[in-house]
């Protein structure tokens with residue numbers, strides 16, 4: 001039996017992380033607690049954190065529990081005490097860091113979307129395939145696969161409980177850009193983010209649709225819109241401009257993305273992603289309708305899964321709310337007693353558990369860089385379709 005985290009001789013795996021803001025905080029907490037929650041076969045050692053600003057990176061390393069701070073991700077990759085590189089930076093850096101790490105024989109966890117362009121994603125998937133031949137593993141951080149209710153939905157679908165799939169309906173709605181005064185951060189710049197709502201949050205909906213159905217989209221028709229085309233630049237006025245004067249810059253990504261799609265089985269899919277849905281904070285919903293029933297999930301009620309079983313008599317059939325907190329539900333064996341709810345943060349702990357388990361077992365983790373590439377193909381096809389009057393675009 002392999003060593004487990006509850007045993008003193010469990011081998012360690014040195015982690016090096018790049019980026020320490022939003023995702024950096026969430027991933028740090030996951031690395032710090034995964035061996036407490038789960039009996040993992042490798043104990044993560046939070047070796048080093050990389051950022052660009054020395055003082056800020058040292059402060060973040062101290063706060064989150066990283067032993068060392070580096071100001072260049074290349075140095076981080078080269079460290080002997082780092083065996084896994086965790087990429088929590090904007091999309092324009094993913095390909096370069098991930099490929100360098102994989103080529104150096106380091107396992108990689110890379111945040112989503114995998115890349116900013118299809119060419120980058122293809123190069124990353126190639127690098128992951130090369131590395132896998134030497135036992136080096138790569139995973140992309142579509143963490144919503146690790147919500148227990150989502151994993152249960154997948155289990156029920158794969159067991160045939162909703163039968164032949166007819167519809168997938170997914171939307172990811174937020175509202176943090178509804179105010180036109182929100183500044184022009186990297187998420188609103190194509191060269192840094194690749195796309196807007198489409199790649200930022202639509203990518204999650206696409207990954208869930210492909211994961212839950214077990215089918216890649218074969219074609220799409222898309223519509224993109226940018227509602228606020230100029231926003232104030234964050235921080236000080238650029239050199240040469242009067243201090244204190246408000247300057248603006250162009251928004252170069254979509255604010256909203258809508259598209260339809262087809263799956264190889266004949267099922268049809270409908271997607272919407274926006275950061276302008278006033279009142280919708282983090283509303284990722286997905287519903288799948290099959291010949292035998294339906295499943296529906298809402299991230300803002302993430303401990304629940306709705307299930308309609310058409311094989312029941314019509315007299316009593318109805319959507320039932322499954323509280324996904326039982327010990328035999330996915331991931332729940334490690335958490336709290338039934339009814340003691342989990343949250344968004346737990347998805348990153350579950351993700352870390354799965355990655356450590358795969359590395360120790362020598363198996364390829366999911367979602368793989370190949371899965372990330374399959375999402376990227378959809379993102380590219382939607383953008384292409386939208387640029388050509390919503391023309392049907394094959395994937």
Ligand SMILES: NC(=O)c1ccc[n+]([C@@H]2O[C@H](COP(=O)([O-])OP(=O)(O)OC[C@H]3O[C@@H](n4cnc5c(N)ncnc54)[C@H](O)[C@@H]3O)[C@@H](O)[C@H]2O)c1
Pocket residue numbers: 018019020021022023024050051052073088089090091093111112113141142143200
């Ligand atoms: N899985 C999820 O639910 C989820 C949620 C939010 C963001 N993300 C993804 O995570 C990634 C990071 O997003 P975020 O929200 O944490 O962004 P953020 O702006 O909060 O943090 C980005 C971090 O990267 C650092 N950084 C930027 N360029 C760098 C460089 N060249 N070298 C070193 N460090 C650099 C910044 O200093 C900062 O620490 C993106 O790919 C994003 O799409 C995923």
